[in-house]
Amino acid sequence: MARAPEPPPVPTDAVRYPALDSVRGLAALTVLVNHCLSLFPLFGGASAGDTVPYPGAAVLGLLRSPVALLWDGRGAVAIFFVLSGFVLALPWFRGTELPWPSFVLRRFCRIYLPYAAAVGLAMALAASLPAAPAVTAWFDANWTEPVSITAVLDHVLMLGAHNTFDNAVWSLNHEMRISLFFPLLMLPLLRFGLAGGAVSAVVLYLTAGAITHVFGWHGALAEVAATIRYSTFFILGAALARSAGRLHAGQPGPAATVALLTGLCCLWLSREPAVMAAGSALIILAAIRPGRIQRTLNRPGLRTLGRISYSLYLVHLLVLLSAAHLLIGILPLPAIVAGAFLASLLAAALFHRLVEAPSDRLGRRLSVRRVPAARPAGAAPPAG
DSSP states (O other): OOOOOOOOOOOGGGOOOHHHHHHHHHHHHHHHHHHHHTTSHHHHOOOTTOOOOOOOHHHHHHHTSGGGGGGOHHHHHHHHHHHHHHHHHHHHHHTOOOOHHHHHHHHIIIIIHHHHHHHHHHHHHHHHSOOOOOOOHHHHTSSOSOOOHHHHHHHHTTOOSOTTSSGGGHHHHHHHHHHHHHHHHHHHHHHHHHHHHHHHHHHHHHHHHHHHHHHOSSSHHHHHHHHHHHHHHHHHHHHHHHTHHHHHTSOOSTHHHHHHHHHHHHHHHOOOHHHHHHHHHHHHHHHHSSSHHHHHHTSHHHHHHHHTHHHHHHHHHHHHHHHHHHHBTTBOHHHHHHHHHHHHHHHHHHHIIIIIHHHHHHHHHHSOOOOOOOOOTTOOOOOO
């Protein structure tokens, strides 16, 4: 019996994925919760000469349960990387990709300009606010060096050696570097399909592992190896984008729930980067599949959180550290943390309006989109 032909996929330019804004927002909120909790010794470690008392078996079991996903900062960053690959790859499958110079200029305005503003503000605060008493090992490692030419140049060049002023920006160093050669990452996927993307990801992942095995996990070469490793997260996101139209047009069912639960389990159970990347991709897949999960993520409040997520990622540490420097010894630590949590959301909304959104608009004006390729409106992406 002849097999019925498959329906043509929905073109990727015919749909949007607002639920992914919410995923990004929830990931940024997770990083905020992580850093807020890091002001407590149980999470942030003991200061020099102090010890952290044993929390008890019940508390320790809770901290090792899936509840820990609520403050899993590393898992959130893994989602950011895969999501960036997904979003950046969509224009290639639509036939509307930018020329490389315009693409880099757009990313520079989108990522670097808000980053530079946040780092400059962090340095100003670190230099002007009074010193704070020791709180936790994590807190004591922030704002520990003077504002110097070396530190400024390190941040301007995004070298990643002096991230003590706004240490959340470590991931942006990799994000910006990968943006410079992202079109090259797309070539195997476009030319050879999913097989080409898989081979390139494995080669890059093994290369990064070889570099760290020989030269260790610290220093300039380790930083390069980390960028190579995280580029595989982008490739995975791009591979997911290749089938985004078909996935988005699927019928509601249990697949999205299974993908979400499996993805969360990957982030909960493993710190292996490859497993975390796979888990992040499954979470994104769950968000773009039709059904209850997507409807929940499409709620206005979550989408608003997603809209300010990059600003929240950039400025929340500035608010948290400033509050601690100014108020420790005056207010109880839980009150400081709760106030800083709410103030971070307000500061992110303000930073988005004054810095992030204008920078993004500038990038859109300066970048010139090439004429879309003459691909039929319903044509599928290249077969793999």
